[in-house]
Amino acid sequence: MPHLTLIPRHRHFVDFGIDSPTLFLNEDRGRINELDENADRWLTDVGEKVVTTERLTAQDLLRNKETEFAVADVTITYAQGDQIRKCRKCKTAFDEKFLIPRVWWTTLAKRSNGYFGYQDILDSDGTRTGTISWVRFMVKRVSKILDAHDVDEIKYHWVKLNAVTRWNASNNRTDIILFDHPQFAHLNGDSILRDINPRELGDPFWVYPSMVEEIAQLHDVTIWETRNLLRDFELRRAFYRFNYKYLHEIPRHMTHVNEMVYVTESILTSIQKHHNHFLATDKAVDAPPRMFFLNIQSRLDSLHNMVTNLRHRAESNNARIQNEMALTYNDAARIDSSAMRAISLIGLLFLPAAFVAAIFSTSFFNFDAPTGIWKLSSHFWMYWAVAVPLTVVTVVSWFFGPVIMDKVMPQWRRWVE
Template sequence: MAKAGCQKCSLIPVLQWKPANSNWDQRWVRGDEFHSNNSCQTIDAESPICIILASANETRACLACRNSLTRAFCIPEIWWSDYCRNSNGYLGSDITRQNGVVTGFSTWAYFEIKHLDAKMQYQWHKMNIFIRWLAPTKQTIILAFDTLSPVMERIPESLRNPDSNCLGDPFWVYARLASDVVDLQDSAVWAIRNQVRAIETQRMPIGKPQPDYRHIHDVARHAIHVTESLNVATECLEGILAQHDDFLSQKFPFQMIHADASEAVHRQLLFCKHMLSNLRHRSISNRERLQNEIQLAFNTVAQYDAGISVQIGRAAQLDGAAMRKVAFVTMMFLPATFISAVFSMSFFDFDADSGAWNISGKFWIYWVFAIPLTVATSLLWHFWHKLFPLTPMG
């Protein structure tokens, strides 16, 4: 719910470039003070560049500040939408006219860069800028939303000492900030590359391999994010180039653009676009190298487990051979054992004097108990395995 005023809103730092002393003049402004009496009262008309470091989330929550910024710098309502806030990158533009005369040109762009350090701690660097270029004065106003270090320091440093010939081209800001995007993306890609290289050069332990699948998965996850942000940044820069061409082709009557300066802006934008494309190829290569390492880890573990299975199979084969020998010896002695057990029963009587064998008439009792018990044991074994079948291990 929006607040009725901006008493609780933080003061917004405003940096204005002073050509006289070649330095930034900084002051603090309330969010609802940017627009009053149908004009912007906080921007010095003699300053060719103005940087406003605002908080987008805080401004969204304050209706007074939001309306003030929207009216002062012609921010479209679509920029405040939730899908723009949740997006991972975008580019837009708009031309404002008064009585059929072009009064300004607005562009807005958003870049995200994910940086990973050596300890696997990551940080998102965000460059969320809205650029308002005023046609009558060739003044450039940059609203940098939610900027944190190192982007906060990079923007004023990159826009220092502007070339007066380039100020007539509203895209000169992107030519400078695109270099910062390339630099940050380069650091992000090489941070992933260093992690991949560390995995590739890791020594295999003696004995059972123990890959750190969690670590490899985390590096792969960060690599996917870096590639995604590179794809979006490249598409945004391609859009900037296309809109720059369209802007130059319209030949607005207010334009006082130096052809050489405009060509230099375009060449720098084109170079940054190619650099991002090259970094995207390297980022894709990092992901493919990670997939190779993941596949190698799986294959190494599978090969080790297969070797262990072979050893277990050989041990089982030796145990089986030993059991066959035991079974053979048992079978050799089993008939003699059975015969000796039968003749040792009291059903048989050997008369040593006459040398004759006497068999008891009750010998049938042995068979009456032996045969049913054997059959019952066999049936019990059969039905036991039917009710409780053996399940293979693994």
């Protein structure tokens, strides 16, 4: 008879670095009652499905205390990794009970944008006695709000999930630890409980379709959130015409959203690869029919296809925002160009008159007011002798000056650029 143990976040879990209000315990109890009411669907095949909760400490885990937790087929533990890292006793308990890999505690894993790891637990003869797997997902949520000055502003927050699973081949027991984001961890825990199939418990990867499905749904939400930001900009382009800071914020967040979709797709590929490895090396005689395990792979394949399509949607959003940025900057350049053309036209209107006034103001011309007689100096040719060569030198320097400087003094650009 499958025996499921759900360990909720509770004040008595302070030794694990876990502290939460009683509200979550009440929510868990409501969930337990709901599962008990639906237990009939388990009676036909394998008997009654039992879900219980316990309060355990780090000492209880280290002493292997005989509890419901010790005999359960599936356990779900909620924890906060940062607080456990600070508690040596708690970290020791988790290491010894769940065989959490050393790399999981490192800063490298803590700062990573996502990963999946898998390891077989082997006896001295090289026979698989269990498996350990660990996964990290991250999703960026974005939304538009009004700041204190009623100006549009984009806010964001990260949703993270770290999970470690340990599977025991002798009794098909699965221990699941869900770290980090409390609400999302509980959502994943509920999904795992909802999707449990006793015939699949012999496959340590049975937990991942439920997790990946929740992640894929969250990616879908955040991709549409960025799409809504983009659509709002498209519809109100004139309003945001010169708000370049806001236009810069949209692709900045969209880059992170796209990155996380790519990472999730990569993680899912790794999960599928290691699941195929497990199927290829699983030689257990008393294992359930392999078709149930192949169904897990089929669900992973389907989710991979969905995530890939979400990536295409994210890429489409990115192409759209790049188009909007190009259009906005082109409009700004067109406005600047119009202003420059106006200034150039004014210059053209005044330039001939200014040129004539400059020439007649020189001493080459002399006007005698009493007699009204104009006199031109016989040395007026000197003006043209200087002006024409100087003009020629200026034009030649403009077109051929950089080429000549590159040959004469190759380092000159470093001084002027």
